[in-house]
Amino acid sequence: MIQAKDIVKSFTDGTVVTHVLKGITFAADQGEFVAIMGRSGAGKSTFLYQISLLDEPTSGEIVIDGKETSRMSEREKMRFRLSEFGYVFQDYALLPELTALENTALPLYMQNIPRAIANEKAREALNRVGLGERLSNLPSQLSGGEQQRVSISRAIAHAPAILFADEPTANLDKESSGVVMNIFKELHEGGQTIIMVTHEEEYARYAERLVKIDDGRIIADAKA
Amino acid sequence: MVSPVDIRVGFFLAVRQLRRASFWTTGLIVFVMLLTFLNLVVVTGMLVGIVQGISDQYRTQDTGDVIVSALDEKDFIENSPQVIAFIKSLPGVAGVTARYVANGTLEANYLSRDVNAKPNKTGVVISGIDAVAENSFSDLSKYVHEGAYLSPGDYDEVLLGPQLIDRYSFGQFPGLTPLRNVYPGTKVRLVINGNTREVIVKGILSVPANSPLAMRAFMPSEEVRMLMGRTDYAVNEIAILLTRGTDPSAFRDVLKRSGIGANAKIRTFDDAMPNGIADVKNTFALIGDAISSVGLVVAAITIFIVIFINAVTRRKFIGILKGIGISGAAIESAYVFQSLFYAAIGAGVGLLFLYGFLVPYVGAHPIVLPISNAIIVAPWNGTLIRIVLLVAATIVAGYLPSRMIVRKNTLNSILGRN
Numbered sequence: 001m002i003q004a005k006d007i008v009k010s011f012t013d014g015t016v017v018t019h020v021l022k023g024i025t026f027a028a029d030q031g032e033f034v035a036i037m038g039r040s041g042a043g044k045s046t047f048l049y050q051i052s053l054l055d056e057p058t059s060g061e062i063v064i065d066g067k068e069t070s071r072m073s074e075r076e077k078m079r080f081r082l083s084e085f086g087y088v089f090q091d092y093a094l095l096p097e098l099t100a101l102e103n104t105a106l107p108l109y110m111q112n113i114p115r116a117i118a119n120e121k122a123r124e125a126l127n128r129v130g131l132g133e134r135l136s137n138l139p140s141q142l143s144g145g146e147q148q149r150v151s152i153s154r155a156i157a158h159a160p161a162i163l164f165a166d167e168p169t170a171n172l173d174k175e176s177s178g179v180v181m182n183i184f185k186e187l188h189e190g191g192q193t194i195i196m197v198t199h200e201e202e203y204a205r206y207a208e209r210l211v212k213i214d215d216g217r218i219i220a221d222a223k224a
Numbered sequence: 225m226v227s228p229v230d231i232r233v234g235f236f237l238a239v240r241q242l243r244r245a246s247f248w249t250t251g252l253i254v255f256v257m258l259l260t261f262l263n264l265v266v267v268t269g270m271l272v273g274i275v276q277g278i279s280d281q282y283r284t285q286d287t288g289d290v291i292v293s294a295l296d297e298k299d300f301i302e303n304s305p306q307v308i309a310f311i312k313s314l315p316g317v318a319g320v321t322a323r324y325v326a327n328g329t330l331e332a333n334y335l336s337r338d339v340n341a342k343p344n345k346t347g348v349v350i351s352g353i354d355a356v357a358e359n360s361f362s363d364l365s366k367y368v369h370e371g372a373y374l375s376p377g378d379y380d381e382v383l384l385g386p387q388l389i390d391r392y393s394f395g396q397f398p399g400l401t402p403l404r405n406v407y408p409g410t411k412v413r414l415v416i417n418g419n420t421r422e423v424i425v426k427g428i429l430s431v432p433a434n435s436p437l438a439m440r441a442f443m444p445s446e447e448v449r450m451l452m453g454r455t456d457y458a459v460n461e462i463a464i465l466l467t468r469g470t471d472p473s474a475f476r477d478v479l480k481r482s483g484i485g486a487n488a489k490i491r492t493f494d495d496a497m498p499n500g501i502a503d504v505k506n507t508f509a510l511i512g513d514a515i516s517s518v519g520l521v522v523a524a525i526t527i528f529i530v531i532f533i534n535a536v537t538r539r540k541f542i543g544i545l546k547g548i549g550i551s552g553a554a555i556e557s558a559y560v561f562q563s564l565f566y567a568a569i570g571a572g573v574g575l576l577f578l579y580g581f582l583v584p585y586v587g588a589h590p591i592v593l594p595i596s597n598a599i600i601v602a603p604w605n606g607t608l609i610r611i612v613l614l615v616a617a618t619i620v621a622g623y624l625p626s627r628m629i630v631r632k633n634t635l636n637s638i639l640g641r642n
Contacts, residue, residue, distance in 0.1 A: 082549025093544040097244040
């Protein structure tokens with residue numbers, strides 16, 4: 001479903017070149033729940049940004065459903081992110097002026113889905129994450145755990161092919177983290193492909209496959 | 225390329241941002257746009273209004289809507305009584321006044337003057353008027369500042385314009401040396417066509433320097449006629465006021481077709497208006513436009529800064545929007561819609577203030593300036609053009625900064641990296 005071939009990512013600061021990813025090859029099948037682990041600075045988030053098309057690798061190729069993404073224009077990538085991917089960020093990344101329902105429905109509006117249908121889908125997604133009663137609340141009126149659940153509902157409302165999550169529990173307390181991970185587990189059981197970056201082993205165990213990265217290379221790839 | 229979806233989503237985002245924006249910040253921006261709009265319309269409108277005030281004075285105090293005057297080769301209008309009677313019989317006539325007009329001199333303090341001293345004397349245009357008809361035509365009595373207006377039956381009495389009196393005179397004009405020590409009740413010596421008469425100043429007018437009344441003297445028509453040595457009732461000019469809705473050009477053509485044109489010059493107010501006034505009006509309009517264009521640039525820069533700061537502080541959210549697949553065009557549209565909102569509300573409030581209060585109020589209470597009673601000239605078509613300019617400047621000023629931020633790398637925006 002998704003393949004990364006020999007991905008290299010380097011950053012240049014003046015004359016100093018830092019190689020963050022040093023040739024990663026990776027593949028994930030439909031319906032897999034993959035946890036990418038590693039210590040801080042290992043390159044796991046950078047890798048996630050490459051395969052989720054939020055960034056461009058310095059070299060290498062990412063192939064999604066047989067399509068080579070290096071040949072895609074920025075507009076095609078944007079459409080791909082909109083329709084095929086869902087994102088859950090560490091700091092929730094909700095728009096403060098939109099309600100929970102509006103935050104969730106926004107990508108659906110962008111897909112030209114009629115407003116009423118989009119709102120209905122958003123309502124269903126919020127119900128799935130247990131926030132069916134908080135539709136009209138602004139992010140500032142929700143707890144951190146609730147905001148992350150809104151973020152998940154936004155990511156899944158349009159039924160994406162792949163759900164990417166970058167440290168989704170990093171800013172949450174233990175209880176909220178457990179709730180969020182149980183939602184991921186349920187989504188996975190429903191057939192959702194999930195690729196999640198985390199540094200917490202406790203939550204990595206929710207995945208069925210564990211990929212460990214260190215110093216820009218995959219050092220372990222096994223069933224959890 | 226902007227698609228309808230981009231516009232719909234952009235509009236949705238703009239409305240939400242505006243709805244949850246700080247009331248005071250939004251109010252301040254709208255206030256700046258309001259001032260810009262007023263600057264665009266009112267500055268030019270007032271400058272043009274100064275000249276319009278002058279030309280309005282000519283219309284209401286001198287020519288009326290149509291003026292019939294002697295041919296260039298004649299001193300009077302032939303068959304004046306018949307012409308006046310015919311004009312009065314026509315539909316659309318609101319008022320008519322006939323005047324004898326003569327050049328002459330006025331001299332004051334001639335009894336007490338030292339033989340070798342310079343005479344206290346000035347050249348003057350004397351209008352012989354029917355006090356009642358003239359007053360109902362031009363409201364002349366309203367302008368009497370000292371003394372009193374002429375009454376029917378007055379004899380040897382004169383009204384003087386302020387430019388003839390040195391304490392009211394606004395600068396010197398060729399051939400005009402304002403009279404000193406002249407007050408209501410002062411005797412002055414009037415000479416017309418070599419005929420001399422001692423008359424008493426009954427009143428002194430108060431009008432701006434550019435008023436057609438400013439340099440004139442007014443006397444009962446019978447006396448002026450006799451001083452001119454005119455034995456019939458042939459007047460020099462007939463000024464006509466028309467009812468609202470009557471077209472002066474059409475009325476002029478009716479008079480011409482009636483045969484009056486063979487014995488007199490028939491002109492509308494626009495025909496008779498001195499060329500200089502039209503030139504000054506156009507010049508003032510250009511100056512007003514130049515000043516307004518500076519205001520337009522300032523408004524554009526204000527919107528640019530507001531949107532730029534807004535976009536920079538929301539760079540992370542712009543990155544997130546792009547990250548989840550919202551197009552750059554939709555995000556840019558959101559900022560353009562916000563700019564348009566500021567411009568539309570500012571212009572809307574400005575329109576209400578301008579046409580609901582400012583124009584009618586200043587129209588009813590003109591701003592008294594030394595050269596004219598200024599009004600605000602703000603025709604709808606000119607105002608609409610200025611609104612279009614303001615909106616166009618606002619769209620550009622809203623689009624550019626949002627484009628600058630949207631173009632930045634998506635991930636760098638999300639992570640706050642430079």
